[in-house]
Amino acid sequence: MDAITLDNITKTYNKGKVLAVDKATFTVAEGEMFGLIGPDGAGKTSIFRVLTTLLLPDGGSGTVAGFDIVDQYKEIRNCIGYMPGKFSLYQDLSVEENLKFFATIFETTIEENYELIKDIYIQIEPFKTRRAGKLSGGMKQKLALCCALIHKPKVLFLDEPTTGVDAVSRVEFWEMLKRLKHQGITILVSTPYMDEAVLCDRIALIQDGKILSIDSSENTMKKYPGRMYAVHSLNMHKLLKDLRSYPDTLSCFTFGDSMHLTFREDNDGNVTRLNEYLNNIGHTNLEIKEIQAGIEDYFIKISEPAHG
Amino acid sequence: MKQFFAFIRKEFYHVFRDKKTLLMLFGVPIAQVLLFGFVLTNEIKNSKIVVCDYAKDYASQEVIRKIEASRYFNVQKASMSHDQIEAAFRTGEIKMAVIFPADFYSDLSHLNKAQIQVIADASDPNTATTLTSYLSSILNDFQTEMISTGKVPYTIKPEVRMLYNPELLGAPNFVPGVMALVLMLICAMMTSVAIVKEKEMGTMEVLLVSPLKPYLIIIAKTVPYLLISLLNLTAILLMSVYLLDLAIKGSIVLLFAESTLFIISSLALGLLISVRAESQMSAMMTSQMSLMLPTMLLTGFMFPIENMPVAMQVVSYLIPSHYYYVIVKAVMLEGLGFASIWRETLIMAFITLVLVGINIRSFKTRLA
Numbered sequence: 001m002d003a004i005t006l007d008n009i010t011k012t013y014n015k016g017k018v019l020a021v022d023k024a025t026f027t028v029a030e031g032e033m034f035g036l037i038g039p040d041g042a043g044k045t046s047i048f049r050v051l052t053t054l055l056l057p058d059g060g061s062g063t064v065a066g067f068d069i070v071d072q073y074k075e076i077r078n079c080i081g082y083m084p085g086k087f088s089l090y091q092d093l094s095v096e097e098n099l100k101f102f103a104t105i106f107e108t109t110i111e112e113n114y115e116l117i118k119d120i121y122i123q124i125e126p127f128k129t130r131r132a133g134k135l136s137g138g139m140k141q142k143l144a145l146c147c148a149l150i151h152k153p154k155v156l157f158l159d160e161p162t163t164g165v166d167a168v169s170r171v172e173f174w175e176m177l178k179r180l181k182h183q184g185i186t187i188l189v190s191t192p193y194m195d196e197a198v199l200c201d202r203i204a205l206i207q208d209g210k211i212l213s214i215d216s217s218e219n220t221m222k223k224y225p226g227r228m229y230a231v232h233s234l235n236m237h238k239l240l241k242d243l244r245s246y247p248d249t250l251s252c253f254t255f256g257d258s259m260h261l262t263f264r265e266d267n268d269g270n271v272t273r274l275n276e277y278l279n280n281i282g283h284t285n286l287e288i289k290e291i292q293a294g295i296e297d298y299f300i301k302i303s304e305p306a307h308g
Numbered sequence: 309m310k311q312f313f314a315f316i317r318k319e320f321y322h323v324f325r326d327k328k329t330l331l332m333l334f335g336v337p338i339a340q341v342l343l344f345g346f347v348l349t350n351e352i353k354n355s356k357i358v359v360c361d362y363a364k365d366y367a368s369q370e371v372i373r374k375i376e377a378s379r380y381f382n383v384q385k386a387s388m389s390h391d392q393i394e395a396a397f398r399t400g401e402i403k404m405a406v407i408f409p410a411d412f413y414s415d416l417s418h419l420n421k422a423q424i425q426v427i428a429d430a431s432d433p434n435t436a437t438t439l440t441s442y443l444s445s446i447l448n449d450f451q452t453e454m455i456s457t458g459k460v461p462y463t464i465k466p467e468v469r470m471l472y473n474p475e476l477l478g479a480p481n482f483v484p485g486v487m488a489l490v491l492m493l494i495c496a497m498m499t500s501v502a503i504v505k506e507k508e509m510g511t512m513e514v515l516l517v518s519p520l521k522p523y524l525i526i527i528a529k530t531v532p533y534l535l536i537s538l539l540n541l542t543a544i545l546l547m548s549v550y551l552l553d554l555a556i557k558g559s560i561v562l563l564f565a566e567s568t569l570f571i572i573s574s575l576a577l578g579l580l581i582s583v584r585a586e587s588q589m590s591a592m593m594t595s596q597m598s599l600m601l602p603t604m605l606l607t608g609f610m611f612p613i614e615n616m617p618v619a620m621q622v623v624s625y626l627i628p629s630h631y632y633y634v635i636v637k638a639v640m641l642e643g644l645g646f647a648s649i650w651r652e653t654l655i656m657a658f659i660t661l662v663l664v665g666i667n668i669r670s671f672k673t674r675l676a
Contacts, residue, residue: 052517054675073673082517086510092325093318104314105520147514 001066003155003186004028004051008060011046011209016058020046022209023060028188028202033181035200035217036190037295043209044190045085048159051188052082065154081153083144085160085190091133095124095143098132099150106151116183117146120176138169145176156180158189162196174199194296203295207303217295224293224301226250227266230258232287233278242281246274253300258287260297311520315528322502323532332498337490337540338547344482345552354382355439357404358396361385363412367422371450375406380442397429404428404439416454483548484636485609488629490544491567492603494537495530495574496581497595503529503582504591513675522673530575537571538564557643566639566649569656570632574599576663577628583670607633631656 004027011021021043028034036044049055051064053073061068067075089098099121103110114121120142127135132143141161148156158177162170174196177187189200197203198217205212205220213220233239236259243252243259248270250262263270271288278286293301323329359375361368376383381404388396388405396402407425409415415422426443428436503526506512515525541564548554556563577599585591604610606624613624624630631652638644638652646653 049513049675052513054513054516056674077517078519080517082514084510084513089509090318090322090511091509093321097318097321101314101318102514102518105311105515105518107311107519 001030002027002063003030003032004034004062004064004188006047006051006060006062009047009050009057009062010059011043011050011055012058020209021050021057024206024209024211025060026204026211026214028186030186031181031184033177033187033189033199033201035197035203036188036206037192037194037197037203037299038190038206039192042206044206045159046209047206048082048084048157048188048190052080052157053077079154080157081148081151081155082157083148083159083161085163089132089140089144089147092131094129094131095135096128098143099146102147103150108151110150113150113152116152116180117149119179120146120149123172136169137165138172141165141169141173142176145173149180153185155186155188158187160190160192162191162193170196194294194299197295205295205299205302207299212302213298220295220298221293224298226262228291228293228297229261229263229271229288230255230291231261231274232258232285233283234285235283239278239283242278242283246277248274251301253297255296260291260293312524312528315520315525316531319502319529319532323536329498333494333536334540334543336493337486337544340486340490341483341544341547341551344486345548355380355403355435356382356384356401357406357439358384358386358388358393358402360388360393360405360407362387362410363408365413367413367416368408371408371424371447374446374450375443378442378446380439393427397427400429402429403435404443406443482609483544483552483554484633484640485604485607487541487544487567487636488570488607488609488632489600489603490540491537491571491632492574492577492599492629493595494540495533495571496578496599497592499530499533499575499578500581500585500591500595501588502533503579504585504588507582508587516673516675523671526579526671530579533578534568534571534575537574538568541567554641556640558639559645562646563636563639566632566635566653566656569653569660570628573628573656573660573663576660576667579667580663580670583667583672602627603629606630609633626659628656628659631659 006024006026008023008025009021010019010023012019024043024047026034036047038044046055050057051062051069053064053069053076056070061070063069064076065079067073067079069076090101093101099110103113110117124135124139124142124146127139132140135143145158145161148158162173165173170193177189178199181187191197197220200217202214202216203220204214213223215223231239231243236254236257239259240252240254243249243261248263248265250264252259252261254260271290275286275288323333357375359372361372372383372385375381384402393402393405397405405425405427407427409423409425412422412424424447426440428440430436503512506515506529516522545556545560545563549556578595581591581594581598585594602623606613606616606620606627607629608624613621613630616624635649635652635656638649
């Protein structure tokens with residue numbers, strides 16, 4: 001059975017004026033870790049709110065853990081865990097009080113499901129008398145995850161759990177998610193970070209409310225048409241302008257400390273010709289190498305066809 | 309039920325851990341009672357007045373002695389011309405001038421009536437009215453004494469009676485008003501802010517996506533404020549009895565029952581605001597503009613409703629605090645029983661019912 005199904009879900013705001021989700025359709029298998037990848041405002045949170053029964057869809061249908069998201073919302077609320085994007089716990093309650101409170105309203109106790117949260121909770125336990133408002137960003141998210149897990153949900157919804165969290169805590173957080181997956185919990189997670197996308201079993205790329213592609217992260221990267229080159233030189237600013245004005249360039253974007261470049265036509269002489277051209281106009285320390293296109297490259301490719 | 313109590317405990321944590329909330333809940337009521345009780349009362353003490361006595365006879369001396377004995381006036385005896393008196397008014401040196409004509413006593417004893425000129429600075433009409441009424445009550449006293457000693461057989465006596473507040477004390481009028489104001493403030497404003505805070509922090513989403521019934525969330529959010537309001541009510545009553553020497557004449561049980569009804573209507577108003585407000589700031593502003601101001605202005609404890617334009621009077625009949633003010637005045641100051649306030653109680657109950665009904669109808673089990 002699929003843990004989550006969406007069939008042509010549409011969600012609009014302001015009486016239909018703003019289209020937030022446009023006929024989204026996908027399924028998440030039981031025990032799968034599924035990622036919703038897209039920039040801010042793509043409609044990720046709207047999908048989460050529709051699935052967690054907080055908002056009614058304007059069209060389409062869906063199920064969570066086998067229950068209908070409109071008619072059986074009460075059943076769904078009994079068996080899911082949800083961590084909203086802006087969730088910040090009760091700042092004036094201590095770590096322990098927060099956890100205890102959420103355990104109680106989910107009709108359980110910390111002891112009953114301690115096994116599930118143990119790995120995460122032992123990291124924040126030394127601070128259990130500290131007020132949640134005084135925790136670091138990473139700690140807060142760990143505590144929030146504990147609160148969302150305390151009642152052993154079948155399906156876990158995490159809306160941008162690592163936004164605003166430092167790099168080390170982000171890695172730790174995803175380690176925890178992997179462990180939860182091994183315990184059989186279905187996880188739907190959204191993130192604007194492409195490097196986190198590869199950690200999901202499957203990902204859906206979403207932009208402007210539309211789902212652009214659904215596949216495993218490896219396949220998504222393989223889908224990239226043509227070859228991709230990383231170009232580096234001493235004067236990166238000049239390089240971007242020069243590459244964009246180079247007649248054979250199809251697209252060129254700044255990506256970290258290098259330029260990601262594709263040619264209009266892939267052939268073996270491309271690199272040599274470009275090297276010569278750039279050398280002639282004064283670039284030094286030139287480095288051009290072929291690379292595997294990442295999810296972000298693919299995302300840019302399919303979301304901005306105007307550049308293609 | 310365990311969930312419900314855990315929720316209420318959490319709510320009390322919020323209240324007792326936030327200094328600003330605590331100050332709002334307990335500091336403001338006390339400050340208001342003290343402010344209205346000792347500083348902002350309508351009562352006027354030690355007003356500077358000038359007395360020009362051209363008679364200098366037995367009667368005028370007697371009246372002046374009485375005026376001097378009163379703690380409302382700070383008497384300055386002088387023979388001033390009209391121009392001088394006017395100059396003194398202009399500089400604000402005096403609030404009132406009392407002038408006895410030359411034949412005061414002889415007029416009184418022979419013609420059975422005499423005149424006194426009283427000039428008051430009506431640029432502050434409230435003070436002027438109060439001062440002249442103080443003075444006329446002193447004159448009344450004097451006349452009554454004259455009658456009883458048989459010195460003046462016939463006197464025309466003006467019928468001025470200060471109902472329920474013979475000493476013209478300020479406190480009785482404002483205590484019911486402050487009660488209405490404080491209860492409205494705590495229930496409506498604090499509840500709406502507390503609920504909107506959960507929305508702002510994103511915790512409302514998690515609470516809704518929990519097995520906890522949404523109506524239980526709302527009730528659990530309001531219960532602490534109901535309890536705190538009753539506590540505050542007790543504090544205000546204690547303060548008015550022991551600090552302001554204002555006895556509670558009617559039944560305390562009835563007073564608390566009526567207050568609970570008013571509290572519920574205020575809580576319902578607070579909930580209505582919280583459903584619509586998106587931020588704590590807007591919840592606060594809405595409560596202040598739509599609840600606090602009408603409560604202060606239209607309940608009748610600051611400005612008499614009879615003197616307002618008809619439109620304002622109509623509005624004043626729509627707000628629950630108007631009826632609460634009438635009820636508290638009746639029970640607390642006049643010692644009346646339920647028989648004389650059943651109409652106000654019924655109207656207030658009806659308004660409460662309507663508000664609760666609107667709340668139930670606009671109640672959401674989802675975010676939007």
